[in-house]
Amino acid sequence: MTPGRALDLACGAGRNAVWLAEQGWRVTAVDFSEVGLTIARELARTRGVEVEWVEADVVAWVPAARSYDLVCVLYLQLPPPARSAVLRHAADAVAPGGTLLVLGHDLSNLTEGWGGPPQADVLFTPDDIVAGIAPLQVDKAQRVRRPVEESGVLHEAIDALVRAHRP
Numbered sequence: 001m002t003p004g005r006a007l008d009l010a011c012g013a014g015r016n017a018v019w020l021a022e023q024g025w026r027v028t029a030v031d032f033s034e035v036g037l038t039i040a041r042e043l044a045r046t047r048g049v050e051v052e053w054v055e056a057d058v059v060a061w062v063p064a065a066r067s068y069d070l071v072c073v074l075y076l077q078l079p080p081p082a083r084s085a086v087l088r089h090a091a092d093a094v095a096p097g098g099t100l101l102v103l104g105h106d107l108s109n110l111t112e113g114w115g116g117p118p119q120a121d122v123l124f125t126p127d128d129i130v131a132g133i134a135p136l137q138v139d140k141a142q143r144v145r146r147p148v149e150e151s152g153v154l155h156e157a158i159d160a161l162v163r164a165h166r167p
Contacts, residue, residue: 004069007093009058009086010076014040014051021049025070030054030061059085063093066166073102077122087132094166100136102129106143106160114148114155129162136164 003024008017013036017029021044029051031037037053044051054061059082063071071090078086087102094100105116107123117123126141140163148155 001070001099004098005067005095006070006072007063007068007090008072008074009090010073011040011053012036014043014053016072016074017051018044018047018049020070020072021051022047026052028052028054028063028068030056030058030063032057058089062089065092066095066098068093069095069098071098071100073100073104075104077104077117079121080128083122083124083128084132087129091133091136091164094136094164096166098166099139100133100162100164100166102133102160102162104160106158108143109158113145113158115150115157124160126160126162129160130164133162133164136166138162138164 006020006025006027008029011017011029011031017027021027037055071093073090090100105123107125109116110120110123130138130141142161144159144161146157146159148157
């Protein structure tokens, strides 16, 4: 993708936001945690990149409509009502020609995969995400397997991946 404006919702310690900025993106990163954002700011400073950091609850925070070329929601594991609100805001924020990327622990990971939250209500499937991002056009909606090493033992996690765009 050609770098443009990116939005990282629930950015945590900022690793993805900083990486995007290193690739030339103008990044806005949002998280509710002051501690996480302090770590993120320090990471950006040491890596020599600029990111606009916003301390806010992503369930309630509303980004500017159709303003971002890339919107990322990565490993944000929320119960359905809160997840629906975030997905609605995320989809609305995608600019014409822009992309929405959602990645998180799949519901099947609970019984077939490794790691991730043990609460089924915060897990989701690709279909759950697709249902919440209309009118975006879905490019990819699938389960993906990811290697996870713990104590020298290799396991496999199952994630839900959805990529969509606004024509």
